[in-house]
Amino acid sequence: MLYQIIPSLQEFIGDMPLLGHNLEFDLKFLCRAGLDVTPETRRFYDTYELAGHLLKKPKWTYDRDSGGYGPNYNQNYDVMDYKLGTLCAHFWIDRMDAHRALGDCVDTAKVFRYLLEKKIDTTAGFDS
Template identity: 95%
Template sequence: MAKCKRCGKWGIFLKLNSFGQCEKCEKELAEAARLERERKKAAFWEELNNLPHAEIRRDGVKQKAQSVSYLKEAMTYPRVTAKSNPAKFADFVVLDTETTGLSCTKDAVLEVAAIKVMGYKFVEVFHTMITPPPQKLSMDSAREAMSVNGITPEMLEGAPMLYQIIPSLQEFIGDMPLLGHNLEFDLKFLCRAGLDVTPETRRFYDTYELAGHLLKKPKWSYDRETGGYGPNYNQNYDVMDYKLETLCAHFWIDRMDAHRALGDCVDTAKVFRYLLEKKIDTTADYDN
């Protein structure tokens, strides 16, 4: 007869999972794990909400859309080596937006979030919803995006326009390094509205770019059976892709609020720290 390793129940027809647990115990453990995750998230958000929140004014003036073609050339990323000094990367502002689509010219920003990090610790929060132009909110791409991030039109009522909060965001980031996941995407929307990130001393960190250097994706090879090219899962690889969700799963990071700007800021900062720890030798003599 089968016996549950957890509750000790016996039975001829008792079904056990791969851990030797009966169905009842399996459900109880799953529910306990879910409640623990929710408790940890609630405690974390309480801690985050107790941090200083930046004052967000509405004194920005609407101006002609700025060119963002310079960003790709302006955004260079520091090289991370085993001898890099981890203290060099400890202070930054992590930034994220939620938008109605992928085009900075056709789509609009719905939410902006940034967290100031000092010594790898969160110290101040910038967060606001954004009222987009009505015509951009009614587009099919907007409805599709909002079905993913869970943002509703009601959540945007009374929110400032993007250009109105740019001076406050400019003050918040100051001259600090900027971190994001596919950071160029977010900056295109913000810089088009007037944000200036061009100081020569500015550093940029991107977890998407950094993961591409430190983690392997499956290599593609020709498959005779299908007659085409595809990922070769028989070879060693670390991750399927470099999406934020994939990287969080790889590093066993419980996502705080997926597909929302503030939650993605938190997760991006955590992924950044894990990527640095993966590469940097903490016993090395630091050369930079």
């Protein structure tokens, strides 16, 4: 059971930063099982949230023909959504072991690296 490994996980992560994709979703399960992620110095990095700040997805607009809302593909956008698989495809990351714990961790780290590079590129030259 999950609660059995929480003490080892707690010791392993200590007060180190946590990186994940849609991190809030995973942390809900871990915290319910007893993981404490509340040290004041802890930093959290969520590639889902970072992508939302750095990449554009299609805006939804009302379509009279269908009588509902849908994505407007005529506007400029980077990605369809912020799912891990979509971000991996956008950054040309080959997913060798998708939807497996270790594979998704490695993919998330790679996406994080690309998002950091994008962030650095967009802010370069502003701090002269």
